[in-house]
Amino acid sequence: MAENYDVIIIGSGPGGYVTAVRAAQLGLKTAIVEREHLGGICLNWGCIPTKALLRSAEIKHYAENGKDYGLTIDGKISADVDAVVDRSRKVSQRLNGGVGFLMKKNKIDVIWGEAKLSKPGEVVVSEPSKKAMQPQPPMPKNTKGAGTYKAKHIIVATGARPRVLPGIEPDGEKIWTYFEAMVPKTMPKSLVVMGSGAIGMEFASFYRTMGADVTVVELMPQILPVEDAEVSKFAKRQFEKQGIQFKLEAKVAKVEKTKDGITAHVETKDGKVEKISAEKLISAVGVQGNIENLGLESLGVKTDRGCVVVDSYGRTNVEGIYAIGDVAGPPMLAHKAEHEGVICIEKIAGVPGVHALDTGLIPGCTYCHPQVASVGLTEAKAKDAGRDIRVGRYQFAANGKAIALGEDQGFVKTIFDKKTGELLGAHMIGAEVTELIQGFVVAMNLETTEEELMHTVFPHPTLSEMMKESVLDAYGRTLNA
Known part of the structure; x- marks a missing residue:
């Protein structure tokens, strides 16, 4: 029964x-x-588990750059993959x-x-x-x-x-999904990442920090396609400084398996094809x-x-x-x-x-380096919706805590309705922004206006002060820039 x-x-x-x-x-x-x-x-x-991997990569990054903090770390920093x-x-x-x-x-x-x-x-x-x-x-x-x-x-x-594209089916050996990418038996020296959304960029960031040569192929004109265009542009510059290469408005049309790995046939929007060889390919084209x-x-x-x-x-x-x-x-x-x-x-x-x-109040976070976090409308979507907006920005480079941390690259961007003061969206890139975004999420759920945010006392010195300064900047009242 x-x-x-x-x-x-x-x-x-x-x-x-x-x-x-x-x-x-x-x-x-x-x-x-x-x-x-x-x-x-x-x-x-x-x-x-991806955050655990990224934490290991972060520690490796800081160890390799100990001199920036007045520290001397003798010997080569290497990763024990196992x-x-x-x-x-x-x-x-x-x-x-x-x-x-x-x-x-x-x-x-x-x-x-x-x-x-x-x-x-x-x-x-x-x-x-x-x-x-x-x-x-x-x-x-x-x-x-x-x-x-x-x-x-x-x-x-x-x-x-994981979504599978016909002709580029994962085999668990040379073509990976996130399952295989999380448990590598050895660290690949090179890889192609297909897709630059959150999953793609997190693995690109991890493997690059671990020493691999990484090329990211993205169909759209910008990486992190759902993010605000300014954030995506800034992120691309930071990743390129780290050595990650990008092929935008391009697709992997074909993958050939070779003795040493794969050769990806990357087709651009004008029909040209470039062949990129690597040990592995990670398919991160959604789920x-x-x-x-x-x-x-x-x-x-x-x-x-x-x-x-x-x-x-x-x-x-x-x-x-x-x-x-x-x-x-x-x-x-x-x-x-x-x-x-x-x-x-x-x-x-x-x-x-x-x-x-x-669903408009659900935050999104990408745990790459630098981190990316957002909630609400992007500037483009706010304009497309016919909203008359005010936009505020505040740079990490002007924040005392960010400078002290040695993490002075990034910014906070806020978007308000000009008539009502409604917070329509918030977008961040930089250190620990995935922990900061909840402040704006709470504000939007409480239907907080710019005036209430301006009157909120933020602790000093913290990264969170940039949130208030971004609000002030939207109204021409920034105090520390």
């Missing part, structure tokens, strides 16, 4: 496990189905085990296997066909296996996987939702371009079936998935005052 739940969540990534925890807090009998690893891609193969990767994997395993603890603490059943919706309100779970990509920690006692399970509400949170083999089509659930179609509360067109996170469409970010899941389950539970997700 099928076991009954109030909610079954398919997928235990950030969206799935956070939704499960919130469901349990609301008193709902909850189960989560997972086929590979608790924590999903983010904890195991994405957000977290140790760097091992540290990254241990960070992931620690958090992976933490998700198991959260399931046990909140009395959430973990159903191990592959889920398929046989009909509304019913999930059939079979043994996993794909071997987990890393050993599992001891599972909670409340772990179940294959079988049939029922729930009034079923939430699909199956995430996404696509995991919607296959779930039974969605047979139940009539609408999908569009590889994602499940949902409303502002995660509801699909079929009653009792929901979708959140990457599988529900862009922006494909872990923090979006978490918030989306909380909104979805609170709506299901009848929590009063649940607000629909405003």
Whole structure:
């Protein structure tokens, strides 16, 4: 006989496990189905382990430039690839085990296997066909296996996987996705990165700092295509100073495998083809939702371009079936998935005052060197929307803390509605901006105006002072530049 739940969540990534925890807090009998690893891609193969790798690269960078801080470090600084990767994997395993603890603490059943919706309100779970990509920690006692399970509400949170271009399929050896790029057996001396979004630039930054020759190929006219044009232009200059080469408005039309690696045939917008040889190629051309083999089509659930179609509360067109996170469409970010899941389950539970997700207030962060962070409208998009705007900028080079840190390259840019003082967007590039952006996110959520930001006291000396100075600059009142 099928076991009954109030909610079954398919997928235990950030969206799935956070939704499960919130469901349990609301008193709902909850189960989560997972086929590979608790924590999903983010904890195991994405957000977290890449940051561990980038931290190793950052430490290497500072060690190599110790003289800039009055330090003498004898001997050559070299990277032990095995140790760097091992540290990254241990960070992931620690958090992976933490998700198991959260399931046990909140009395959430973990159903191990592959889920398929046989009909509304019913999930059939079979043994996993794909071997987990890393050993599992001891599972909670409340772990179940294959079988049939029922729930009034079923939430699909199956995430996404790397997008594959025809003819340039990853082979795990010479053509990598982010999976292979995170666990190199040896450090490549050269590589081509296909795509300059967050994933592409983070790996380009990591491998360049580790000593590889890196060429980035981007189809669009600017790197980091979703970012403000000024930020992208500045980032490109900084990366070029580090030795990264760029081919813009170009595409990898063909990849030949050679004895020593690959040869990428890079075609520019004018039809010319340049051949670039390297040991490896990293395909970072985006991700696509995991919607296959779930039974969605047979139940009539609408999908569009590889994602499940949902409303502002995660509801699909079929009653009792929901979708959140990457599988529900862009922006494909872990923090979006978490918030989306909380909104979805609170709506299901009848929590009063649940607000629909405003995707315009979701921050984006890229953890390269220099870091990039943004929220809201770019200057171009604000103008395209017909807004009469004020723009403020403040340079890292004028900030005391940035100079003391030896990180004086970067800027903060703010965009306001000229009539109302509404903060429309904020864009940053430089040291630790991924930690600073939340200040503007909070401000925008509270519908803060320029006047309130000007009257806010920022601590000195901090990088955060640049945020206020950028606001002041938009109104011709900057005090320290």
